[in-house]
Amino acid sequence: MLAHYGYKDGSGDYFIIIDTDKCDGCGKCVEACAYGVMELIEDEFDIEDGSMAAVTEEHRKKIKYSCGPCKPISGERKLPCVLACSPKAISHSW
Amino acid sequence: MSKQSKEFWRWREYRHTVPEMDWHDAKIVTAGVDIGSVGSKSVIMLDGKLHAYAAIRTGGVSEETAIRVLNWALDETGLQTKNVHCIVGTGYGRVNVPFAKRTITEIACHARGAHYIYGPTVRTVLDIGGQDCKAIRCDEKGKVISFLMNDKCAAGTGRGLEVFADLIRVPIAELGKASLNVEKEPAPVSNTCVIFAKAESVALLRQGWEKEKVAAAYHLAMVNRIIDLLTKVGVEKDFVVTGGVANNIGIISRLEKNLGIKPLEPNVDPILAGAMGAALFAKALYEKQIGLR
Amino acid sequence: MITAGVDVGAKYVKVVLLEDGRKVLKRANGIVGFDILKSATEVFEKALLEAGLNHDRISRVTATGMGRKAIHKKHPLNAGEIVPEVIADAKGAYHLLPAVKTIIDVGAEEGRGVKVGEGGKVKDFVINERCAAGAGTFIETMARALEVGVEDMGPLALKATKAIPMNAQCCVFAESEVVTLIHSKVTKEDISKAIHDAMAGRIASMVLRIGVEKEVVLIGGVARNPGFLPPLKKELNTEITIPEHPQYVGAFGASLLAFETEGK
Ligand code: SF4
Numbered sequence: 001m002l003a004h005y006g007y008k009d010g011s012g013d014y015f016i017i018i019d020t021d022k023c024d025g026c027g028k029c030v031e032a033c034a035y036g037v038m039e040l041i042e043d044e045f046d047i048e049d050g051s052m053a054a055v056t057e058e059h060r061k062k063i064k065y066s067c068g069p070c071k072p073i074s075g076e077r078k079l080p081c082v083l084a085c086s087p088k089a090i091s092h093s094w
Numbered sequence: 095m096s097k098q099s100k101e102f103w104r105w106r107e108y109r110h111t112v113p114e115m116d117w118h119d120a121k122i123v124t125a126g127v128d129i130g131s132v133g134s135k136s137v138i139m140l141d142g143k144l145h146a147y148a149a150i151r152t153g154g155v156s157e158e159t160a161i162r163v164l165n166w167a168l169d170e171t172g173l174q175t176k177n178v179h180c181i182v183g184t185g186y187g188r189v190n191v192p193f194a195k196r197t198i199t200e201i202a203c204h205a206r207g208a209h210y211i212y213g214p215t216v217r218t219v220l221d222i223g224g225q226d227c228k229a230i231r232c233d234e235k236g237k238v239i240s241f242l243m244n245d246k247c248a249a250g251t252g253r254g255l256e257v258f259a260d261l262i263r264v265p266i267a268e269l270g271k272a273s274l275n276v277e278k279e280p281a282p283v284s285n286t287c288v289i290f291a292k293a294e295s296v297a298l299l300r301q302g303w304e305k306e307k308v309a310a311a312y313h314l315a316m317v318n319r320i321i322d323l324l325t326k327v328g329v330e331k332d333f334v335v336t337g338g339v340a341n342n343i344g345i346i347s348r349l350e351k352n353l354g355i356k357p358l359e360p361n362v363d364p365i366l367a368g369a370m371g372a373a374l375f376a377k378a379l380y381e382k383q384i385g386l387r
Numbered sequence: 388m389i390t391a392g393v394d395v396g397a398k399y400v401k402v403v404l405l406e407d408g409r410k411v412l413k414r415a416n417g418i419v420g421f422d423i424l425k426s427a428t429e430v431f432e433k434a435l436l437e438a439g440l441n442h443d444r445i446s447r448v449t450a451t452g453m454g455r456k457a458i459h460k461k462h463p464l465n466a467g468e469i470v471p472e473v474i475a476d477a478k479g480a481y482h483l484l485p486a487v488k489t490i491i492d493v494g495a496e497e498g499r500g501v502k503v504g505e506g507g508k509v510k511d512f513v514i515n516e517r518c519a520a521g522a523g524t525f526i527e528t529m530a531r532a533l534e535v536g537v538e539d540m541g542p543l544a545l546k547a548t549k550a551i552p553m554n555a556q557c558c559v560f561a562e563s564e565v566v567t568l569i570h571s572k573v574t575k576e577d578i579s580k581a582i583h584d585a586m587a588g589r590i591a592s593m594v595l596r597i598g599v600e601k602e603v604v605l606i607g608g609v610a611r612n613p614g615f616l617p618p619l620k621k622e623l624n625t626e627i628t629i630p631e632h633p634q635y636v637g638a639f640g641a642s643l644l645a646f647e648t649e650g651k
């Protein structure tokens with residue numbers, strides 16, 4: 001499943017997309033993010049048990065700002081959450 | 095903005111029992127309880143078939159609302175809570191549903207419920223409520239493949255329409271129809287932001303545009319935005335629209351035209367989709383528990 | 388030689404008349420009406436009148452701001468050049484404070500961050516636009532919900548005793564949140580502080596994308612709101628200077644650019 005967390009507002013699209021089929025729930029993205037944007041949640045999409053990464057409720061409506069420091073206007077852009085994830089489950093829409 | 099006009103998507107409270115079904119004949123009795131921010135719904139299923147349902151307004155205490163809506167659905171069925179094998183909670187107040195074996199997100203329940211209501215051909219579910227917009231794509235089993243929820247921005251939600259209805263002083267229930275009362279579709283309002291789109295609309299009215307024409311431009315902008323969100327999860331036939339804004343013909347007809355897909359018509363109130371999905375998940379959970387799957 | 392800078396913002400037109408690239412002769416402003424060219428011309432003429440000058444005394448007009456295109460090479464204003472806001476901002480701010488490295492410009496509909504390099508050149512910039520929650524309109528809309536004047540918002544916030552969070556990130560939803568807060572008996576002072584804190588948080592995160600280096604200057608209409616500076620300083624953890632007439636810095640920069648072009 002592709003879980004899109006974030007929003008679209010007048011200024012643009014800001015989504016962090018998690019491919020839950022690839023995510024193995026290792027939690028490395030949670031450790032890697034210095035701003036507490038990521039968390040591990042229980043899989044509430046089916047009756048199976050398991051955990052998966054998600055964007056915290058607190059940040060869902062402001063990730064454009066929360067993730068701002070990791071997205072400098074110029075210079076190299078390295079997103080710690082994306083780099084930490086070995087199965088490549090995370091992508092950003094902006 | 096008046097307090098009342100904000101609540102157009104409130105529906106009346108109701109309950110119903112499907113006649114000629116007897117729970118004594120059923121192997122598995124399950125219930126789904128959906129505690130939403132405005133309304134709460136409960137559905138009772140016998141072997142995965144809809145038996146009874148109830149919808150009420152969400153009160154201040156989620157636990158009480160959950161008990162009340164479940165009991166009301168059980169009323170007249172002869173069933174008691176102890177006869178229900180498994181209960182699943184969903185909706186934003188789902189963690190507060192007493193007796194629930196498990197909670198499932200409203201996204202998954204909505205997809206599963208839509209699959210039940212509209213049939214297994216449903217692939218795309220769009221839900222536009224007063225304060226949010228959800229786009230869900232699912233497979234032939236009603237399992238979510240991709241989803242997106244937008245509850246940050248008022249543009250593209252019922253609230254965005256209300257702000258506009260207030261501006262041109264047309265009752266919200268008639269707004270969609272009014273927007274179709276134009277000879278030719280104008281260009282859409284260029285601002286997405288409700289605040290700026292409102293200012294732009296004021297400017298258009300001052301230029302002498304008729305209310306209906308401005309309404310058309312506003313609706314069109316909203317539809318473009320919704321289509322943009324839908325495209326992110328992928329739009330595929332069959333397509334269904336639920337939520338309060340599904341009643342706005344100005345939105346629905348433009349969606350149909352611009353997407354080139356006609357939304358399916360429901361046979362029961364789609365407001366129950368979440369609770370239905372929860373009851374179906376409850377059945378699967380019970381079957382797993384007793385070793386049936 | 389007298390040059391003019393015209394900054395056509397979302398809400399106000401600002402005009403600066405400059406003598407010999409040094410002395411400001413006149414500042415004037417007025418609301419942007421339905422007809423942008425007409426509004427800009429009116430403010431321009433008001434400035435001329437108050438300065439006791441004739442139109443032909445003005446050697447060159449340079450325009451900036453969101454509505455600059457509407458007056459570019461159009462009679463009677465005849466703005467010869469148009470420049471983006473960030474260029475005009477950098478020019479003006481650098482002239483006022485040569486040590487400036489970071490400019491934060493918050494107007495009615497846009498927020499901007501500009502990184503300034505050697506000689507007042509723009510090195511980098513970031514813009515918040517098209518969402519009312521990221522600019523001055525946010526505070527204005529909230530003032531309406533609180534039923535207080537916009538100019539009272541800042542002073543109210545300074546009298547707050549508690550820091551309460553605001554959850555809504557949208558101008559429209561924030562309006563309802565403010566109404567709920569009023570009903571739950573939170574004071575207007577505390578609500579106003581929450582509004583400014585939320586806004587400062589958004590602007591600060593935006594500016595962080597270009598990096599914050601001293602000296603930091605805050606300009607634009609919102610700079611005149613005393614409630615905005617304290618939370619912004621706190622968020623960015625730095626001293627921030629507000630020049631005199633912060634809302635005219637863009638127009639001032641444009642008038643300087645007009646002088647430079649004319650002098651060539
Ligand atoms: S690092 Fe990747 S695999 Fe691990 S929890 Fe995060 S998203 Fe999932």
Ligand code: SF4
Pocket residue numbers: 009010011246247248249286287288289290517518519520556557558559560
């Ligand atoms: S664009 Fe406008 S409507 Fe959307 S979040 Fe921003 S302020 Fe709200």
